[in-house]
Amino acid sequence: xxxxxxxxxxxxxxxxxxxxxxxxxxxxxxxxxxxxxxxxxxxxxxxxxxxxxxxxxxxxxxxxxxxxxxxxxxxxxxxxxxxxxxxxxxxxxxxxxxxxxxxxxxxxxxxxxxxxxxxxxxxxxxxxxxxxxxxxxxxxxxxxxxxxxxxxxxxxxxxxxxxxxxxxxxxxxxxxxxxxxxxxxxxxxxxxxxxxxxxxxxxxxxxxxxxxxxxxxxxxxxxxxxxxxxxxxxxxxxxxxxxxxxxxxxxxxxxxxxxxxxxxxxxxxxxxxx
Ligand code: G1P
Numbered sequence: 013x014x015x016x017x018x019x020x021x022x023x024x025x026x027x028x029x030x031x032x033x034x035x036x037x038x039x040x041x042x043x044x045x046x047x048x049x050x051x052x053x054x055x056x057x058x059x060x061x062x063x064x065x066x067x068x069x070x071x072x073x074x075x076x077x078x079x080x081x082x083x084x085x086x087x088x089x090x091x092x093x094x095x096x097x098x099x100x101x102x103x104x105x106x107x108x109x110x111x112x113x114x115x116x117x118x119x120x121x122x123x124x125x126x127x128x129x130x131x132x133x134x135x136x137x138x139x140x141x142x143x144x145x146x147x148x149x150x151x152x153x154x155x156x157x158x159x160x161x162x163x164x165x166x167x168x169x170x171x172x173x174x175x176x177x178x179x180x181x182x183x184x185x186x187x188x189x190x191x192x193x194x195x196x197x198x199x200x201x202x203x204x205x206x207x208x209x210x211x212x213x214x215x216x217x218x219x220x221x222x223x224x225x226x227x228x229x230x231x232x233x234x235x236x237x238x239x240x241x242x243x244x245x246x247x248x249x250x251x252x253x254x255x256x257x258x259x260x261x262x263x264x265x266x267x268x269x270x271x272x273x274x275x276x277x278x279x280x281x282x283x284x285x286x
Contacts, residue, residue, distance in 0.1 A: 014157050014219060015062055017055040017137040018130070020123035021048065022068030022114040027267060036071045037267070038141045042275050043283065047266055048074060051141040052103065058153040060137060061107045064130035066123050068114050078109045119238025124220075125228040133222045135160065138241075140216025142267035144275050148260040152217050155259055159193065160219045165253040166245055168196070169217035171263060176205045181213035182242035184256045192258040196249040201235040201242040212256060214242065215263050224248065 025037025038048035114126045145152040182201045186194035227244045234240040248254050265271030
């Protein structure tokens with residue numbers, strides 16, 4: 013039912029300079045796997061087969077990663093290292109990758125709007141690869157797809173954030189509907205801590221109904237003079253129903269050096285145990 017996942021991946025990754033000068037931030041690895049591959053695996057687990065990736069200048073490594081490298085395959089064929097490519101090879105074969113470029117960085121909302129030709133008129137998921145998530149028993153996107161079956165409306169994943177760091181996120185004002193599920197009445201992008209309507213912060217997982225595209229076309233620039241996805245979903249919430257879902261699992265902010273190191277340590281220690 014949710015067949016496509018959109019990955020906004022055109023950003024400059026300035027917080028990771030100089031590492032991201034010549035390589036996309038989505039290609040930075042946690043252990044031996046690039047961030048965006050974790051995202052694609054989460055989407056596949058949710059039953060999604062089409063990955064719609066919004067790239068930009070300097071992002072070609074993403075396309076190469078989700079393709080066959082004949083030279084590399086030829087070099088390691090029959091050697092003890094061949095197994096290292098198995099995982100990515102079967103991932104590439106199990107889904108379809110579509111791409112378009114965002115020419116100007118005009119915000120997350122603009123990135124999503126750029127993806128309209130890849131999505132068309134159907135509900136879809138959005139995954140921000142630098143929010144690395146590990147679901148409790150099932151992945152976060154899969155949890156959300158299951159919720160979509162029940163409510164058939166746009167869904168944002170939220171987590172509780174304490175203190176001033178709430179102003180790094182989109183924040184919802186919402187009323188509880190069932191355990192971990194809220195109906196959104198309002199939302200605001202990166203509020204001052206005193207103005208935050210709650211401590212429920214949006215993280216980079218969304219299910220969106222396709223009316224979002226027309227709304228985005230009519231959404232003026234907001235915070236930081238960018239077209240904000242939060243503002244467009246707010247319009248959906250005012251016109252109909254939007255749900256906030258407190259997901260079960262962990263989330264690492266791999267867009268920051270601290271979160272990136274935290275994720276690296278977490279996955280390293282986990283692999284040691286397994
Ligand atoms: C974006 C969204 C924000 C959301 C955040 C989650 O912000 O605009 O609403 O809370 O992702 O990571 P960014 O971190 O790209 O500035």
